[in-house]
Amino acid sequence: MFLKPRYEGLNTLLRQTPDAQAILSGGPGYESVSGVVFFYQAKGGVLLVAQVQGLPQDGISCPADVFGFHIHAGSECTGNEQDPFANAGAHYNPGNCPHPAHAGDLPPLFGCAGYAFLSFFTNRFTVKEVTGKTMIIHRKPDDFTTQPSGNSGAKIACGKITAAEP
Numbered sequence: 595m596f597l598k599p600r601y602e603g604l605n606t607l608l609r610q611t612p613d614a615q616a617i618l619s620g621g622p623g624y625e626s627v628s629g630v631v632f633f634y635q636a637k638g639g640v641l642l643v644a645q646v647q648g649l650p651q652d653g654i655s656c657p658a659d660v661f662g663f664h665i666h667a668g669s670e671c672t673g674n675e676q677d678p679f680a681n682a683g684a685h686y687n688p689g690n691c692p693h694p695a696h697a698g699d700l701p702p703l704f705g706c707a708g709y710a711f712l713s714f715f716t717n718r719f720t721v722k723e724v725t726g727k728t729m730i731i732h733r734k735p736d737d738f739t740t741q742p743s744g745n746s747g748a749k750i751a752c753g754k755i756t757a758a759e760p
């Protein structure tokens with residue numbers, strides 16, 4: 595017997611047009627990274643689905659290939675030589691909470707030969723709230739402890755969340 599999911603039918607959203615999306619592009623040194631994130635506003639939460647390719651592969655004997663992943667509060671994927679996505683700002687944190695209780699904190703991406711797929715359901719934000727903000731992929735895993743951002747390293751890819759065309 596199958597368990598009856600609490601949010602029956604959430605997966606059917608995946609066949610519909612998302613309410614918002616972010617197109618992710620890699621920064622300097624990570625040009626191979628690209629991806630798309632879809633946001634579906636559902637009753638009781640947001641379904642987020644991310645697909646990313648071209649992630650770094652560490653090629654050691656026990657590679658983690660885990661990448662911190664967040665919604666950041668800034669609205670631009672621009673920056674400076676040291677931090678190409680500095681203007682993405684800090685983690686989206688309207689409640690003034692510590693990491694990993696930021697509204698923008700997400701499960702990390704797990705690379706699979708450079709590809710990653712993530713689906714996640716949350717009521718930490720609405721699609722409307724995060725539209726216009728940015729998503730960042732980091733070089734290192736998020737330790738979900740260190741302040742203010744989980745020691746997840748450099749920002750390697752960024753994308754702005756935009757509303758779907760009506």
Ligand SMILES: [Cu+2]
Nearest residue numbers: 663664730732
């Ligand atoms: Cu981040």
Ligand SMILES: [Zn+2]
Nearest residue numbers: 685693696699
């Ligand atoms: Zn955070």
